[in-house]
Amino acid sequence: MQPHKILFISDLHLDPNQPSITHTFFYFLERIAPTADALYILGDFFESYIGDDEYSDFLDSIINRLHRATQSGLPIFFMHGNRDFLVGKKFAKRTGMTLISDPTNITLYNQKIVLMHGDSLCTDDKNHQRFRKIAHNKFYQKIFLSLPLSFRQTCANKLREKSMQQNKIKPAEIMDVNQTAVNDVLKKYNAEKIIHGHTHRPMISENRIVLGAWHERGNYLRVDENGFNILQITDNR
Numbered sequence: 001m002q003p004h005k006i007l008f009i010s011d012l013h014l015d016p017n018q019p020s021i022t023h024t025f026f027y028f029l030e031r032i033a034p035t036a037d038a039l040y041i042l043g044d045f046f047e048s049y050i051g052d053d054e055y056s057d058f059l060d061s062i063i064n065r066l067h068r069a070t071q072s073g074l075p076i077f078f079m080h081g082n083r084d085f086l087v088g089k090k091f092a093k094r095t096g097m098t099l100i101s102d103p104t105n106i107t108l109y110n111q112k113i114v115l116m117h118g119d120s121l122c123t124d125d126k127n128h129q130r131f132r133k134i135a136h137n138k139f140y141q142k143i144f145l146s147l148p149l150s151f152r153q154t155c156a157n158k159l160r161e162k163s164m165q166q167n168k169i170k171p172a173e174i175m176d177v178n179q180t181a182v183n184d185v186l187k188k189y190n191a192e193k194i195i196h197g198h199t200h201r202p203m204i205s206e207n208r209i210v211l212g213a214w215h216e217r218g219n220y221l222r223v224d225e226n227g228f229n230i231l232q233i234t235d236n237r
């Protein structure tokens with residue numbers, strides 16, 4: 001059976017210090033997502049995530065809402081970004097979500113589509129590619145996760161500070177995708193389109209769709225019989 005309506009979001013950067021974004025996400029889950037056949041979250045759902053053993057009211061509220069959504073019949077697929085690569089099996093179990101790898105191939109309306117977070121396409125950003133290699137390494141992840149939570153929190157804060165400083169001085173084109181990397185992925189998977197986030201530059205082109213970040217306003221990609229559309233979420237934020 002052909003899927004009817006699929007939704008995609010990424011780069012919410014959910015953060016206890018930005019409650020309005022969380023509020024918009026809950027609104028999206030309750031008012032917009034229930035009519036969809038599936039929801040894909042393509043990374044950087046959280047601004048920071050240090051392991052499934054962290055507990056906070058903030059995390060608890062998000063877990064509860066996600067759980068409620070999956071329990072009521074919405075399949076949710078979760079891909080890691082460069083911020084929340086430590087989201088693990090426990091989180092998936094508690095929420096009822098399915099973790100998917102980067103990249104993941106799907107077929108939508110007879111089109112072969114590659115889903116990615118998008119940071120692996122930014123090959124001109126050598127520093128980030130070095131960090132990515134370590135961050136996605138299961139062995140290093142295991143060591144990091146065995147360290148005390150307070151230490152992990154300090155590391156995460158330092159890393160965020162450093163990345164913010166670096167991103168200020170990096171030229172804009174280095175932080176965007178590399179066209180050759182895009183073409184290579186399309187060719188490798190014999191796909192028509194890539195859907196990704198990460199760059200915070202929403203757009204729809206022939207072979208690439210970029211999801212928007214949620215800093216200013218929540219937004220999502222809807223794929224249905226009307227095609228591919230990026231929509232803004234208008235709630236009472």
Ligand code: MN
Pocket residue numbers: 043044081082083117119197198199
């Ligand atoms: Mn990202």
